[in-house]
Amino acid sequence: MRPSQQPVTEPHVSLVHDFFIQWGGAEVVIDALAQAFPNNTLYAAFDHPEIRHAPLDKATVISSFLNKFPFSRTYMLQIYKFLLPLAFASFRFPPETSLIISDTASFGKFIIPPPGVMHISFIHTPPRFLWNMPPSKKIRRNNFLRFMWNLLFGSAFRVSDYLHARTLHALFANSQETASRIRKFYRREPIAILNPPVYVRKFAQILADKEIEIKKEFLAFGRIAAYKNFDKLIKVWPKGYKLTIAGVGEAAEEVKRLANLNPEVTFINRYVSDTEKPELFASYSGFLYPNIEDFGIMMVEAIAVGTPVISFRAGGGGEIITHQQTGYLLEELTQEQLGKALDWCLLQKRSKQQQEQYLGNMIKYDIESFIREIRKIANKYKKDT
Structure with missing residues (x-):
């Protein structure tokens, strides 16, 4: 008799999303990533479960310590933006993780992967508030606030964002426009341009x-x-x-x-x-x-x-x-x-x-094309188990 075959399990992939605070294009991407890699653990700095659409509405999301802070549901990005890099760096990943994929327009790339595990990142755009969006009118009118903006965001965070983008094992862009920004701000060539999934x-x-x-x-x-x-x-x-x-x-x-x-x-x-x-x-x-x-x-x-x-x-x-x-x-x-x-x-x-x-x-x-392509990319970077 032939020996019974053991079922083949999908490699475990950890998925990192910036935050679940509203449903938009980035959330469609993380939804498709979860479908592409059903054996996953999902992380986000902030998580408001009520905004998640099916099938992510039933997913378990590991949120950061910021999610428990006061006013985190109303003014999270205004008050706690300075702490976002630390929030992502605080995540710890399960030992069975074979690959980490982040999708980010913020600080999702700041996570620290375990030894031997690669981190690849789907870049929606380099953070707009750091690289190519002007400060608010209120900040422009106030010289002190403008100085603080440039000191905290324009200098320290920009350098840190650049360095973390350089340490990624690979990154890919959601469009030609984003690819050009990656080349300009991060001095890196995306491994691919993978347009967001659409139904x-x-x-x-x-x-x-x-x-x-x-x-x-x-x-x-x-x-x-x-x-x-x-x-x-x-x-x-x-x-x-x-x-x-x-x-x-x-x-x-x-x-x-x-x-x-x-x-x-x-x-x-x-x-x-x-x-x-x-x-x-x-x-x-x-x-x-x-x-x-x-x-x-x-x-x-x-x-x-x-x-x-x-x-x-x-x-x-x-x-x-x-x-x-x-x-x-x-x-x-x-x-x-x-x-x-x-x-x-x-x-x-x-x-x-x-x-x-x-x-x-x-x-x-179509989403089927996205899932097929992201699985091809992931197979090149997964840790052998």
């Missing part, structure tokens, strides 16, 4: 048998934050076109105020769920993405259901959109350029054939 097939399947009435109107939505440029979009919005903006976030009151001043702009201050997105995208003549992003998952989602996207040539827009085929690329957000883009969208024939062509252009971003 492209799932989005298309939701609309497979539906007849969608397309409005001669335009849509913009997402997290309502200052850097997302929804306020600027309203200010330059051309007359004669209808715009709906939907979402929640810290800049909602300002966007609502501006929308109330323009009868052609409607603001819906509520969260748009993943199940609502496909039909919402498909029912408008165009989707606007008015900020320069590292990548831009929602642009892929919109194009996947046949909706042309208007965004910038710089950043993720230039990688995702084929100009005057799957959308319209702007050099800058002006009323003149925006008017041309809106007119182009209104002239597009939204047929079944067009939707299939759009979907074909986006299928390379």
Whole structure:
């Protein structure tokens, strides 16, 4: 008789995420990583379980000591930002760990791997507040605060971030834009450019048998934050076109105020769920993405259901959109350029054939491709067990 075969177990992979405080593109990535490596332990500096979507809503997340601090659920990044490097360095990993993968736009790369275990990092962007985002208006107005900002963030943290990026066994970028920042700030070459995962097939399947009435109107939505440029979009919005903006976030009151001043702009201050997105995208003549992003998952989602996207040539827009085929690329957000883009969208024939062509252009971003590629990368760096 042949000896009974022992079941083959997946190697253990420790996954490090910056923090679970809201659901966005970074959380979609860590969700896909958890699917790619089901035998995992998940770590994050802060964890608010209620924001996690399925299947991560049932995951056990090991959070740092900061998660227990007072006000950690309201002002964690403002108050405790200085302690984030220490929080990540405090994590201890199980002895069976064969590889550590961090996905980070902050200090996730500061973890200390056990001897013999490699640490590879999915970089969403080098930390914006350290490298390429200006300090707040309040800091610019106050010379003392400006001095402290430069001393703590501009000097010590920047050097430390650079050194930790240099010690990673490997890093890969989520887009060409991020890869260029890695080369500029870290003086390293990413081993690969791996675009964030998108549920492209799932989005298309939701609309497979539906007849969608397309409005001669335009849509913009997402997290309502200052850097997302929804306020600027309203200010330059051309007359004669209808715009709906939907979402929640810290800049909602300002966007609502501006929308109330323009009868052609409607603001819906509520969260748009993943199940609502496909039909919402498909029912408008165009989707606007008015900020320069590292990548831009929602642009892929919109194009996947046949909706042309208007965004910038710089950043993720230039990688995702084929100009005057799957959308319209702007050099800058002006009323003149925006008017041309809106007119182009209104002239597009939204047929079944067009939707299939759009979907074909986006299928390379599907989550299945991401999982396949990240497993290939991980196999090169796993510790033999």
